[in-house]
Amino acid sequence: MDYQPYFPPITLRKVFGKERSPSPSSSEITARKVFDFESEHLIQSELPVKTECSNNLIPPPRGSLSKPNSGGYALWEVLAWGDDTYDSIQKGLHLVCEKHLDMNSPYHLQQSESLSAFFEAAREQFPILSRYQDSWPARNFAKMYLKNKVGSDKAKTRSKTTGGD
Numbered sequence: 001m002d003y004q005p006y007f008p009p010i011t012l013r014k015v016f017g018k019e020r021s022p023s024p025s026s027s028e029i030t031a032r033k034v035f036d037f038e039s040e041h042l043i044q045s046e047l048p049v050k051t052e053c054s055n056n057l058i059p060p061p062r063g064s065l066s067k068p069n070s071g072g073y074a075l076w077e078v079l080a081w082g083d084d085t086y087d088s089i090q091k092g093l094h095l096v097c098e099k100h101l102d103m104n105s106p107y108h109l110q111q112s113e114s115l116s117a118f119f120e121a122a123r124e125q126f127p128i129l130s131r132y133q134d135s136w137p138a139r140n141f142a143k144m145y146l147k148n149k150v151g152s153d154k155a156k157t158r159s160k161t162t163g164g165d
Helices: 037-046 075-079 083-100 112-125 127-131 133-163
Strands: none
Touching (some): 075 133, 083 133, 112 133, 127 133
16 A cells, blocks of 8 residues: 655745835834935034034944944944945044044043044034934944054054064
């Protein structure tokens, strides 16, 4: 007697139609907001630069900078400024860092006077930073730039000392 046993599938498969629920980005629950830099910049010129009410300012995201897989966030993703805007502000803030901060020390070892001068120059050059609580995007750009700069300088020093032996 030839027979083949039939085993029903362990899991059931459900095929959903093309109709989808609204994406989380259009939902009211999400904290992420996409800003159009150009319109923000035009609105910024009509509003006073500093607002005293912190409720109008965009708070910093939760988690660690540049650790999106560990509960943190990627700065470019959170800001959602667009590639060109992000790159131009990043490059501009790097120049402001080089002008006002000690490039041989990480962010947490910077002098408070230097940091104050950095933030003042950053807000002056990029008025959009005034929309963020404590100008946290400038702080994050500075932290990453100094971390990478100090790290690369240490690596170069290490390679010179081991290469010369």
